[in-house]
Structure formats: structure tokens, C-alpha cells
Amino acid sequence: MRLVTHFLMTILICITAVAQDLPGQVYFHGLAGFDFAQVPPLPGSLSGSMNVEGEIDTTTFFPTELEGTAAILMDNDSTGGQVLSQFAIEDLGDGTYNLFAMLYNTDEEIEVGNVSNPLSAYFLFAYHMDSLAVPDMQSDSLDMMDLLNLISAEYRFVGAMTALEFTSLEPGEIAWNFSGIGADLDNSMMIVSLSSGYVSLEGIPLNVERAPSTLPRDTWIAAYPNPFNPTTRISVHLPQAGEFALRVYNILGRQQELYELGFLPAGESHVQMNADNWPGGLYLLSLESCGVRVAVERVTLLK
Numbered sequence: 001m002r003l004v005t006h007f008l009m010t011i012l013i014c015i016t017a018v019a020q021d022l023p024g025q026v027y028f029h030g031l032a033g034f035d036f037a038q039v040p041p042l043p044g045s046l047s048g049s050m051n052v053e054g055e056i057d058t059t060t061f062f063p064t065e066l067e068g069t070a071a072i073l074m075d076n077d078s079t080g081g082q083v084l085s086q087f088a089i090e091d092l093g094d095g096t097y098n099l100f101a102m103l104y105n106t107d108e109e110i111e112v113g114n115v116s117n118p119l120s121a122y123f124l125f126a127y128h129m130d131s132l133a134v135p136d137m138q139s140d141s142l143d144m145m146d147l148l149n150l151i152s153a154e155y156r157f158v159g160a161m162t163a164l165e166f167t168s169l170e171p172g173e174i175a176w177n178f179s180g181i182g183a184d185l186d187n188s189m190m191i192v193s194l195s196s197g198y199v200s201l202e203g204i205p206l207n208v209e210r211a212p213s214t215l216p217r218d219t220w221i222a223a224y225p226n227p228f229n230p231t232t233r234i235s236v237h238l239p240q241a242g243e244f245a246l247r248v249y250n251i252l253g254r255q256q257e258l259y260e261l262g263f264l265p266a267g268e269s270h271v272q273m274n275a276d277n278w279p280g281g282l283y284l285l286s287l288e289s290c291g292v293r294v295a296v297e298r299v300t301l302l303k
Contacts, residue, residue, distance in 0.1 A: 115161075
């Protein structure tokens, strides 16, 4: 039980990592799916498939507004390895949803190929979920045992992967295949197997570091106020003059706005950003010179 609740807590923390400004590779659109079947198979036993294609709306996380899949890959400083968290929500069209989440925590860097110990990757599969509550991750009073009650579903399976193979692993792309087996939290005799599992996602890195350039490392940008609604002032600090542009990306990695700043002198310059017609959420500001990213800043639009 302690392992299950720890797993759910980690999944929820990873889902909200963007809001917490944690570094990592974030993949927010693509497809995922698998076949599932009760073990052993009996007449009328549970079987079917889950297939999801789309994007996750990271500003809500409510099932009535969601169908899609996402993943976050973060470095684990305590082990020197990495943590991969992935989840998907499928709208079944009858007021219920299938929810799938996977957590893979390794003390080594994830590489393309078969994982030698797939049992270290855990999954949660909520079948015909009718409600999902996301807690306030800043709350000190959150009882980890209460996390099980966040999900109301016909079945809530928790288990481990029996096979896990990464087929692509790039800053803007990740893909893997998997199979697994798990038991229902309310009936340990109810066993389900997952087969022919696949995940393929694209996105953007949030731990973007300053790209190599001829500019000194004390080039930076800042926004005030941040969070903001609907305008904020962008301060650009430059140790030397040059031609610059400021690109604004939404959480899906799509360009929201482009500001051609032109020639800027050394010192501090300012840009007024108006997001009156933008949806609320997290945005990435990218200061570029000659096509090279030299500074980044994250801002949050409140609406």
C-alpha cells in the first residue's frame, strides 16, 4: 500500500512539474495505447484496448476537458539517473474515462533499447473512471493514504512492466513499447495484463540551457510582474550590443508571438508584452541572436 501511494504521489508531482518550474523534457502531444485482458481469461471477463491521440490541456487537468497523453522526463539528482512520468486520458463517450499513468525511476540515464529491469517501471490503469481530483501539491496536510481516493473507477489496477523498450529518445521526441501485469486495488484476485503497449510523443525541453554563442554568460531576461494578466514588462540585459528577437512559445512548443527587437544597445532594454488574447498558462520566452538562443525565461499568464 505504501508503494502504491508513493507512486501516485510521484505521478501527481510530475504532472504538476511545469507549474512548479522543475527542469525536464516535457512532451505534451502524441499518441499512446495498449491492449488489456483479465488473467486468466474467463467467459465475459474484462478485455479491450485503450488508444489515445491528442494533446493535454495543462491548465486544467479535469477529465471533462481532457483527452490526450503527455510525459515528463526529469533528472534525478539523488541517484544520478532519471525519472520518466507518462499519463494518458481517454474519453469513452459515456461520461467515464480510462486513465493510464506510468512511472519509471532509474539510477542510470535512460537510453534507446530494452530495459534490463522493467519491473522497476510501475503503472496505474483506472478503467471507466468517473471522477479525478487533483490535490493542492503545496498543501502540507495532504495525507498520502488519501491519494487512493482521488480516483473513482470501476477498476483501479496497479502493477509493473514486464517489458519496456525505448525506441526513440530525443529532446523533442520520445517513444517506447511496453507490456505489464497488475492487480485491482479493491480485489487482488482481479488480475489484468497489458500487451502491445506503445507511446510516441513530441514536445519541448523546459530545462533549456543557454546555447553557445559569442555573448557573455551574463545575458538575461526577466518579466515583471510574473505571474501577470494581461501585460508584463520584459527586461533584457545585454553586456554588448547586437541584433535580437524574442520568441514566445506556449506549453505545446508552438510559437505564440515573435517580437523583432532589432538592434539593442548594451545595458538594459525593455519590451512590453500584451497577452490579452492568449489563453492562460505557462509560456517560454526565448531571446535569440542570429538564430541562437541566448537566454530564456518562464512566465505564467493568469486568467
